[in-house]
């Protein structure tokens with residue numbers, strides 16, 4: 001054997017079916033394998049008795065079912081957030097977060113090990129770029145969180161009768177995914193979109209496109225490409241400032257993709273996709289939370305189908321800005337409303353375990 005086996009989580013269902021056919025096994029076996037992994041949570045071929053032994057033996061030599069190893073796990077004191085440090089096959093580390101809100105659970109997943117975008121307030125940016133994640137490494141984070149929520153039944157033996165689902169199938173499924181963890185998703189476009197398509201498979205992870213949100217710092221070619229493709233996920237653009245100079249100071253890639261061109265790409269996206277766009281705004285006290293900034297963003301986005309999500313800055317050791325208080329956030333919202341711009345102030349989660357937006361980083365590698 002040379003090198004590691006390809007990961008199951010890298011392979012879309014149609015490609016798996018074709019691969020299985022190329023080994024002279026029937027498509028029903030590929031469908032059952034897919035259901036075992038994504039619907040029953042089976043983690044070993046040995047736990048798939050409805051597959052022929054010969055097929056299972058072939059799988060053992062061709063495709064790996066291994067998920068990243070959990071190197072560390074931390075829980076927030078309020079019990080709403082769990083953060084996982086995952087070790088990839090080459091021992092690179094990434095972080096993935098499970099967040100509970102009223103009535104829903106969300107997985108915040110990473111798209112790169114580290115990040116090259118260098119946003120000044122972000123712990124991931126401060127650690128630099130290590131490498132791109134593969135589609136399977138992106139999908140595997142979602143499957144890890146899903147299995148935390150729905151641990152596979154012990155001694156699992158059968159795919160079961162859909163009218164009498166197993167305890168695993170009856171447990172709460174993960175339905176919301178945000179690509180807001182480590183990395184810039186549009187800087188790893190091909191892998192991210194392949195992962196998104198696997199996650200959307202209705203016979204597989206079955207995450208609705210409308211429950212997937214991709215956050216970008218403003219990679220214009222990726223926004224335009226996303227606008228041109230039929231993949232109805234939500235797009236959130238990290239704006240943080242309403243003037244080019246101020247934005248470039250917070251988000252260095254603004255020098256490459258300036259604010260006016262970014263706004264043009266956002267308008268194109270809204271027009272082409274007929275979908276509202278979200279703008280993220282990390283509220284930094286005395287820096288970008290002033291009435292002048294609120295009026296500036298109101299003027300900038302007025303008339304665009306948009307919503308502004310305000311997030312009081314999450315502290316990191318490498319940046320000395322402090323979060324805005326509630327009064328400043330409320331006043332900012334009131335000014336946005338004057339421009340017919342809907343806005344929310346995001347619930348912050350997991351700050352005590354450094355699991356908030358912009359706080360993800362790995363101590364090693």
Ligand code: SF4
Pocket residue numbers: 115116117118119122123124125126181182183184216217358
């Ligand atoms: S905020 Fe996002 S894009 Fe910016 S450095 Fe952090 S991970 Fe990268």
